[in-house]
Amino acid sequence: EDKVVQSPLSLVVHEGDTVTLNCSYEVTNFRSLLWYKQEKKAPTFLFMLTSSGIEKKSGRLSSILDKKELFSILNITATQTGDSAVYLCAVQLNYGGSQGNLIFGKGTKLSVKP
Amino acid sequence: GAVVSQHPSRVICKSGTSVKIECRSLDFQATTMFWYRQFPKKSLMLMATSNEGSKATYEQGVEKDKFLINHASLTLSTLTVTSAHPEDSSFYICSARRTSADTQYFGPGTRLTVL
Numbered sequence: 001e002d003k004v005v006q007s008p009l010s011l012v013v014h015e016g017d018t019v020t021l022n023c024s025y026e027v028t029n030f031r032s033l034l035w036y037k038q039e040k041k042a043p044t045f046l047f048m049l050t051s052s053g054i055e056k057k058s059g060r061l062s063s064i065l066d067k068k069e070l071f072s073i074l075n076i077t078a079t080q081t082g083d084s085a086v087y088l089c090a091v092q093l094n095y096g097g098s099q100g101n102l103i104f105g106k107g108t109k110l111s112v113k114p
Numbered sequence: 115g116a117v118v119s120q121h122p123s124r125v126i127c128k129s130g131t132s133v134k135i136e137c138r139s140l141d142f143q144a145t146t147m148f149w150y151r152q153f154p155k156k157s158l159m160l161m162a163t164s165n166e167g168s169k170a171t172y173e174q175g176v177e178k179d180k181f182l183i184n185h186a187s188l189t190l191s192t193l194t195v196t197s198a199h200p201e202d203s204s205f206y207i208c209s210a211r212r213t214s215a216d217t218q219y220f221g222p223g224t225r226l227t228v229l
Binding site: 034036038041042043044045048086088090095099100101102103104106107109 | 156157158159173218222223
């Protein structure tokens with residue numbers, strides 16, 4: 001059974017801290033791994049990772065994928081209260097060379113205290 | 115726990131036909147379910163929010179007569195794409211939530227291809 005597991009499920013930090021969110025997966029036909037930030041309405045897309053070892057960066061956020069160990073991490077440096085959200089990891093499967101189903105993790109709820 | 119399933123996982127239909135997609139919360143009661151559409155650049159667009167037993171709330175720009183949503187029970191919501199056209203081809207993803215304080219649990223998505 002395909003599954004995506006995120007840890008921790010929730011995390012409370014103070015502004016300025018650095019956090020690392022984890023996502024491990026076991027799927028039959030991996031295509032890509034996606035990170036989203038969900039605050040109110042629709043999750044906001046952050047990163048898509050398809051290759052191992054290549055870090056993707058956007059401001060204070062960065063992410064990397066390890067396809068051998070089947071996990072990804074999302075790092076947030078110098079956290080701000082605006083980073084408080086649920087961070088979702090999802091693995092998109094491969095289906096006949098095109099996009100297959102999305103398997104979501106349960107999310108990590110990050111709370112950043114002032 | 116907190117598993118959400120969708121059926122079918124993929125569907126191909128002819129232009130002009132209607133397609134129904136089911137979203138089920140398998141081991142919990144979902145007072146609220148959400149329907150999203152994934153776009154090619156991976157962004158998710160919220161289409162509508164449905165609360166059990168009441169009419170769905172549609173986001174601006176989403177045609178409620180085209181995307182019919184029914185949330186008849188605490189474990190089932192359906193999205194019917196009526197008179198589907200090729201531009202409706204997409205991934206449709208649902209999520210479910212127990213209470214307003216709870217996180218959303220996402221289904222695996224349904225890939226709709228309209229020929």
